[in-house]
Amino acid sequence: MRQRLSTSSLAVLLLLAAAAVAATPQPVPLSELFPTPEQTKSAIVINKVLERYHYRKLTLDNDFAREVLANYLEALDPNRSFFLARDVARFETGARRLEESLRRGELDVAFDVFRVYRMRADERVAYALKLLEGSFDFSRPESYAFESPDARWAREGAELDELWRKRVKNDFLTLRLADKADAEIRDRLRKRYEGLARRIHQLDREDVFQTFMSAYTQTLEPHTSYMSPSTSQNFDISMKLSLEGIGAVLRGDHEYTVVQSTVPGGPARESGQVHAGDQIVGVAQGLDGQMEDVVGWRLEDVVNKIRGPKGSVVRLQLLPKSSGSSARTHEVSLVRNEIRLEDQAAKSYVVDNLTNGPGLRIGVVEIPAFYRDFEAEGSGDRDFRSTTRDVRRLIDDLVVRGIDGILIDLRGNGGGSLAEATSLTGLFIDRGPVVQVKDTFGKVEVEADMEPGVAYRGPLAVLVDRDSASASEIFAAAIQDYGRGLVIGEPTFGKGTVQTLIDLNRYVPGEHNDLGRLRLTMAEFFRISGGSTQLRGVEPDIRFPTADPISDHGERSLDNALPWTRIKPAAYEKTGAFSLDPLTRASENRTARDAGFKMLTVRSRLMRDIESQTQVSLREEDRRQEEKRRERAFEEEQERYLRARGITPVDEKADEIDEDALEAQREAIARIQVDEAARILADAVLLQRGNRPRAVMRD
Numbered sequence: 001m002r003q004r005l006s007t008s009s010l011a012v013l014l015l016l017a018a019a020a021v022a023a024t025p026q027p028v029p030l031s032e033l034f035p036t037p038e039q040t041k042s043a044i045v046i047n048k049v050l051e052r053y054h055y056r057k058l059t060l061d062n063d064f065a066r067e068v069l070a071n072y073l074e075a076l077d078p079n080r081s082f083f084l085a086r087d088v089a090r091f092e093t094g095a096r097r098l099e100e101s102l103r104r105g106e107l108d109v110a111f112d113v114f115r116v117y118r119m120r121a122d123e124r125v126a127y128a129l130k131l132l133e134g135s136f137d138f139s140r141p142e143s144y145a146f147e148s149p150d151a152r153w154a155r156e157g158a159e160l161d162e163l164w165r166k167r168v169k170n171d172f173l174t175l176r177l178a179d180k181a182d183a184e185i186r187d188r189l190r191k192r193y194e195g196l197a198r199r200i201h202q203l204d205r206e207d208v209f210q211t212f213m214s215a216y217t218q219t220l221e222p223h224t225s226y227m228s229p230s231t232s233q234n235f236d237i238s239m240k241l242s243l244e245g246i247g248a249v250l251r252g253d254h255e256y257t258v259v260q261s262t263v264p265g266g267p268a269r270e271s272g273q274v275h276a277g278d279q280i281v282g283v284a285q286g287l288d289g290q291m292e293d294v295v296g297w298r299l300e301d302v303v304n305k306i307r308g309p310k311g312s313v314v315r316l317q318l319l320p321k322s323s324g325s326s327a328r329t330h331e332v333s334l335v336r337n338e339i340r341l342e343d344q345a346a347k348s349y350v351v352d353n354l355t356n357g358p359g360l361r362i363g364v365v366e367i368p369a370f371y372r373d374f375e376a377e378g379s380g381d382r383d384f385r386s387t388t389r390d391v392r393r394l395i396d397d398l399v400v401r402g403i404d405g406i407l408i409d410l411r412g413n414g415g416g417s418l419a420e421a422t423s424l425t426g427l428f429i430d431r432g433p434v435v436q437v438k439d440t441f442g443k444v445e446v447e448a449d450m451e452p453g454v455a456y457r458g459p460l461a462v463l464v465d466r467d468s469a470s471a472s473e474i475f476a477a478a479i480q481d482y483g484r485g486l487v488i489g490e491p492t493f494g495k496g497t498v499q500t501l502i503d504l505n506r507y508v509p510g511e512h513n514d515l516g517r518l519r520l521t522m523a524e525f526f527r528i529s530g531g532s533t534q535l536r537g538v539e540p541d542i543r544f545p546t547a548d549p550i551s552d553h554g555e556r557s558l559d560n561a562l563p564w565t566r567i568k569p570a571a572y573e574k575t576g577a578f579s580l581d582p583l584t585r586a587s588e589n590r591t592a593r594d595a596g597f598k599m600l601t602v603r604s605r606l607m608r609d610i611e612s613q614t615q616v617s618l619r620e621e622d623r624r625q626e627e628k629r630r631e632r633a634f635e636e637e638q639e640r641y642l643r644a645r646g647i648t649p650v651d652e653k654a655d656e657i658d659e660d661a662l663e664a665q666r667e668a669i670a671r672i673q674v675d676e677a678a679r680i681l682a683d684a685v686l687l688q689r690g691n692r693p694r695a696v697m698r699d
Contacts, residue, residue: 025202032205033115035107039209042515043105045507046213046226055440055497055521056221056562064219065098071559072113072215078254079146081163082120085153091116102216110212111205118200123157124164125197131168132186132193138620144170147614169618177623178329188293196255196296203298206230210516217518222558223499224521229514231300246306246314246334248274252299256281256319261414261467264344264368267334272666274332276467277321280306281329284315291317291331308336321610344369346387348394350401351675356586357682363398364674365391366409370416370424370471387416388423395427395456405459405681408475409674411489415470422447425478427455428485433570435474436526437498444526446570459688460485461681463673464538466553469493473533474525480538481529483576486583486684487540488677490547494555496534497562498523524562530569534562542584542680544673545591546604552611578684587680595644596672599637606630642668 050058058064069091077083095101095109144166154160168189175185206228213226247266250257257280262269283305284291294302306314315333346368352361367387376384398406415421422434426449433448462476462485473492479485500522504515526532535555540547555561591597617623639649642665650662 027198027201028204030115030118033118033208034111034205035209036205038513038515039107039205040105041508041511042209042226042504043102043107043213045504045515046217046518047103047105049502049504049507049518049520050217050220050224053440053502053520053522054220054224055524058220060099060103062099065095065102066092068102068216068219069095069098069109069113071219072110072212075211075215076114076117079167080151080153081160081167082117082124083153084120084157084160085155087116087120088153107209107212111208114203114208114211118203121200122197124160125193127161127164128168128193129190131165132172132189136169136172138169138173138176138618140619141622142166142618143615144618145615146170166618170616173618173620173623176620177627192293192295195293199296199298199301219560221497221521221560221562223497223519225519227501227517227519229516232514232517245336250280250299250303253279255296257294257297257299257302259318261412264412267337271332271334272663273330274316274318274334275321279319279321280316281319282317282331284317286313287315287333289315291315310336310338312336321607344371345385346390346394348398350398350403351407351678354679354682356590356679357404357686360404360682360685361402362678362681363395363401363403363406364409364678365394365398365406367391367413367424369413370418370420370475372417372420386423387420388427391424392427392455399456399458403458404685405461406456407674407677407681408460408462408485409677410468410472410476411463411465411673412467413469413472414467414493415472415495418447418471418474421471421474422449423451425449425475426451428460428479429482429575430454432482432572433528434478436528436567436570437523438526438567439523444567446528459681459685461677461684462487463677464489464492464540465673466490466547467493468538469495469554473538476538477527477529477533480541481527481574482572483574483578486542486578486681487538488542488680489540489544489673491539491543492533492537492554494533494535494537494561496525496532496537496555497521498525521562526567528570528572530566532564532566535564541578541580542587544600544676545588545597546600546673548604548608579687582687583680583683586683587676590679591676594672594676595637595641596669597676599634599641599669600672602633602637606634638669641672 047058047060051060073083073088073091091109091113094112098109101107101109146167154163171189171192172185175188176182180188210226210228210231217224217226245266246268247263247270248268249260249263251260252258259268259274259276259278259280261276262274268274280302281293281295282291283294283302285305285308292305294305306316308314313333313335315331317329317331319329346365348363348365350361350363354360354362370387372386373381373384395406418435425434429449431449431452433446435447436444437447438444460479462479464472464476464487468476468489469492473495476487476492480487498521499519502518502520504518505511508515524532524534537554617626635649642649645668647665647668648661650657650665652662
């Protein structure tokens, strides 16, 4: 499923520690839902900034304005379950000259749409509550389309009634499958629907403006967004407290809060129970606090519930991405904690049980993020921590231990410091360009490693996956372009654009009211070979079978993403090359027989099936059978692999779990791709060995 705009489409960094609890929002009268003069000024300034500075040139014409309106409707009503076709027709009639209105900062259409939205939401919630008073037949063979197959707005109220009948029935069945009693389900859903209406009534003119302007900016490109004054304040808090919290990045997706990623060293990732794509359906405080249903909540409200002081406990009720329509939730307890730099630091180990290269030793360097202790550096500390400094020390240690090659593991590395990506590349090449950066005005600057010498000259490989992004892609692309090492794994995320924060007040001298900020895309990364990392990411030299050839993941899943393009290559000299055919054939033969890769391939196929779903059965027996089928397919392959490795499988659903055994199980699964990448590098070592020494110390 494609990621869509929502009323809270801006990803929120949940690294927050204690924060002041806002007063309970009050219902906003309809008479207050009109634009302010400050918002008119903000809209005019946003237009000017976008036209002048955005990387993709803005053409504010009729076609663009129509798409803005469509995206705004999508943001408010992604499932087309509130507005009627006649509402939309009236909006479109009133927006015929929307491009002129936008240019003048006139926002009447946006607020008119929202007032109708609030009225329709009241109607639908009243109907949903009425449905809860009745009963449902879960033996009837019917289905619920949670994504409209024909993208059509309901013509009459009766169509919406039928849609909501199925929606409420699906909500009821989802909780029933989670072993909730019917009385508890009715109470929980009543609170959910009443809460939906209450939260919509609490949305004020600032919320309306931010939602509309984000729909406007993301019509241009998905990483550009408007931040209202209050959102800007929350962003500032998150940056100041960025080393404390649960360590997860969240986004709003329709009525759900979804884990976009987890942060290395944070409680969420360290638990091993929170994964990208999981939906947060409930939040509770402490070990015994009441679990609150948060489906339908605004992202900001969910964030406020998850916030808390260091050392305190928050419990999350998660609907795992892997469960799909089976809706088997589980609860995770997390202790909010400081995310220390040490927890994100690179670490190393040696793989020396290679069946294809007896006696060979491959050093593995895991890099969870591209970090740099800017505060320590700024205070004059000459020994400040950084990715490059840590990896240099690890390389020295590995070489002393007699390794025959080094594998850099960048799986799940979402990026970080560009300077670190550049300097890390410099550990493996002599002086030269690393990445090109093209700005809005067409100017190209080259980020280069200017330090002579290398830390390691021996055989090298880089392991990437679909979540390796930004700085990870810059490093992997440079190593590939120079021919310095093999890139192995899956096509990367494809995040090749650069954003900056712009304070709108700087464009209105003398303005005393806060107009908010704009997160603006103003540059793009290009490889030294000329192609961008945008959209396509980095294509591995050797693909693993877990790589989906038609994957709609990462940047490729975003609407209006900038296209792939290329510029003139930088001046550089290729330093090496590999005979890929024999390496690829050998790897394919191994992975076809490997129980671990069979398990990962089954998991990947199940995830593709789940992501492609647009409807679910409303027949209870069908849903339970589907759940059992998926669980059986995954668990059988996982059990087969673990037993082949001499590991007794751990039942993660058991009341009491041996945490050490569970950690060993997770480590074994995480090593599947690493071990094969090490075998590929060992093959390359054997092909290239000749009279070369086993390893070469740095200059």
